[in-house]
Amino acid sequence: MGKSSTRLLDRQIEAFERVYPTCEYAGWFVCPQCLNAISLEAIAEDPGCVSIEHVPPQSVRGRALVLTCRRCNNTAGHELETHLAKADAVARGEEPVGVGYLHLDGMRLPVRECLDQDSGIRLDVNLGVGRPNDRARIRKLIDDAMAAGGEPAITGSYRPGPRRWSLACANVARLRTAYLYAFAQYGYSYVIDRRLDIVRETIIEHAHKGIPASMIVDIDDVDTENKLIEVVEPKAYRCLAVRIGDAAIFLPAPRPLSREGIYSVTQRLAKRGRGFAWRQGRIIDLPTRQVFAHDTTERIRAA
Numbered sequence: 001m002g003k004s005s006t007r008l009l010d011r012q013i014e015a016f017e018r019v020y021p022t023c024e025y026a027g028w029f030v031c032p033q034c035l036n037a038i039s040l041e042a043i044a045e046d047p048g049c050v051s052i053e054h055v056p057p058q059s060v061r062g063r064a065l066v067l068t069c070r071r072c073n074n075t076a077g078h079e080l081e082t083h084l085a086k087a088d089a090v091a092r093g094e095e096p097v098g099v100g101y102l103h104l105d106g107m108r109l110p111v112r113e114c115l116d117q118d119s120g121i122r123l124d125v126n127l128g129v130g131r132p133n134d135r136a137r138i139r140k141l142i143d144d145a146m147a148a149g150g151e152p153a154i155t156g157s158y159r160p161g162p163r164r165w166s167l168a169c170a171n172v173a174r175l176r177t178a179y180l181y182a183f184a185q186y187g188y189s190y191v192i193d194r195r196l197d198i199v200r201e202t203i204i205e206h207a208h209k210g211i212p213a214s215m216i217v218d219i220d221d222v223d224t225e226n227k228l229i230e231v232v233e234p235k236a237y238r239c240l241a242v243r244i245g246d247a248a249i250f251l252p253a254p255r256p257l258s259r260e261g262i263y264s265v266t267q268r269l270a271k272r273g274r275g276f277a278w279r280q281g282r283i284i285d286l287p288t289r290q291v292f293a294h295d296t297t298e299r300i301r302a303a
C-alpha cells in the first residue's frame with residue numbers, strides 16, 4: 001500500500017472512530033460510498049481491496065482525496081466516469097453526440113450529430129466517406145440549392161446509431177463526485193444519514209431514484225474553482241451546493257433542519273415550474289431571480 005493510501009486509510013479510520021467510538025466497527029475501514037466495513041486484517045491480506053478516489057475525477061483537476069472499497073471504485077467509479085468524460089468532450093464540441101445515417105432521396109449518408117449553440121443539434125454530413133455516387137449526388141443537390149439561392153430545400157430522415165454513452169450516467173457520475181467531495185469535507189456523520197440513502201442508491205444502481213434532474217445544473221460562470229456552498233435560506237431550499245467543473249450538484253444540507261429532504265422539496269417545486277440555477281457565482285431561484293444562497297464558501301479539505 002502506497003504512502004498516500006496509508007495516510008488516507010489512517011485518517012478515515014480515525015474519522016469514523018471519532019464519530020462512532022462505541023460502534024463495533026470502530027477501528028475498521030468503512031467505505032464512504034457503500035458503508036461496508038473492512039477489517040485491518042483483511043486490508044493487510046489484500047491491500048488492493050481499498051483504492052484511492054480522485055475527487056473530482058482527474059480530468060477536472062481532481063486530487064487523491066478519499067479511499068473507497070474496490071467494488072465501489074471499479075464498478076461505480078470507472079463505469080460512470082467513462083460516461084462523464086464522454087459527456088464533457090461532447091459539451092466542449094470535441095466529440096459528436098452520436099453518429100448515424102441520413103436517408104435522403106434513396107441515399108444513405110453517414111452523419112455526425114454535433115452540439116450547436118444556435119440550433120441545439122446539428123447534423124454534419126461527412127462527404128469524405130460513403131458511396132462515391134452518393135457523394136456526387138449530394139454535392140449536386142447542395143450546389144443546385146445554393147445556386148437557386150435561399151435555404152436548400154432538401155428533406156430526408158435521420159436514423160441515429162446506438163449511443164455509446166448516456167447523459168443520465170454522466171449525471172450520476174457528477175452526483176457521485178459531489179457525494180465524495182461532501183464526505184471529504186463533513187465526514188461520516190454527514191454521509192451516514194438517512195437523507196443520503198437516496199444518493200447512495202442512485203450511485204450504486206446508476207439510475208436517478210427520485211432525484212430531480214434540476215438538482216444537477218450547468219453553470220454559467222467565470223469562476224472555475226471547485227467548491228462547496230451551504231445554502232441556508234430560504235429554509236425550504238436548505239442544501240449543500242457542490243460546484244465541480246461546469247456543473248453544480250445539490251445534496252442534502254450538512255445539518256438537518258427539516259425532516260423533509262431537499263429532493264422531495266425540489267420535486268414539489270419543480271411541479272410548479274420552480275428550480276435552481278447557478279449564475280455568476282450565485283445560486284438563484286429561477287422564476288423570481290431571487291438570490292438566496294448565503295455564500296459560506298469553504299474550500300475542500302480531507303475528512
Ligand SMILES: [Zn+2]
Pocket residue numbers: 031032033034035036068069070071072073
Ligand atoms: Zn464501497
